Structures are given as C-alpha cells and as structure tokens.
Amino acid sequence: MKKSEGSFGIMQAWWLLCAAIGLLIVVVPGVKTTGLDEFLTTLSHSYSAQVLLADLLGMGLAITVFMVAEAIRLGMKMPWLWVLAACAIPGACVVPLFFFFRERKMQALALTQ
Numbered sequence: 001m002k003k004s005e006g007s008f009g010i011m012q013a014w015w016l017l018c019a020a021i022g023l024l025i026v027v028v029p030g031v032k033t034t035g036l037d038e039f040l041t042t043l044s045h046s047y048s049a050q051v052l053l054a055d056l057l058g059m060g061l062a063i064t065v066f067m068v069a070e071a072i073r074l075g076m077k078m079p080w081l082w083v084l085a086a087c088a089i090p091g092a093c094v095v096p097l098f099f100f101f102r103e104r105k106m107q108a109l110a111l112t113q
Contacts, residue, residue: 015100022092
C-alpha cells in the first residue's frame, strides 16, 4: 500500500524532533555567553576547544557540500539555501532539518514512479 503524498512518516517525525532538540542544546547555553568576543576568546584559550572547533568546521564543510549535492541530485528547490542555513542556523538543527526535507522529497519522488 502506497503512502499518500501528504502522509507524515516516522523518519520525518524523527528528523524534526532531532532538529528541535539540536536547536535547544545549542541555543540554551549560547544565550549565556555575553557576546561574540567572549565566545571567541574562550575558544582561543584552550587547545581542546581549538581541536573541537577545527573538527566541527571540517565536518560542517563536508556535510554542507553533501547537503547541496544531494539537494541538486534530488531536484530540490534552491539547493544553495542550505549553505546559507548552515552559516545562520546551528548545525545540530540544520542537518536534521535537511534530512527532513530530503525524506519528503524522496517520498514525493517515489509516488511519481
């Protein structure tokens, strides 16, 4: 039995839940910083923080390239928007959000075949 076009799957619910949790776990501690200067100063005083920052930047670049390439492959609208979203929204939110829209697009493509 095929799902209808408007049906909401378990994976879509999972990705939306992950996006919401990801946003909360980044924003809640983030509002406790007094500004960008303090944040960057704190990062520069610890080699552990620098290693984590470098790892996150490298992973973020790879994931952003994947999101754009996958959006183009699936024919999603405005694939470049994921680059802007990755810069403006915490990665813990934007990556699951991408997978939510990816699931929707793959479901729509499956219905047309």
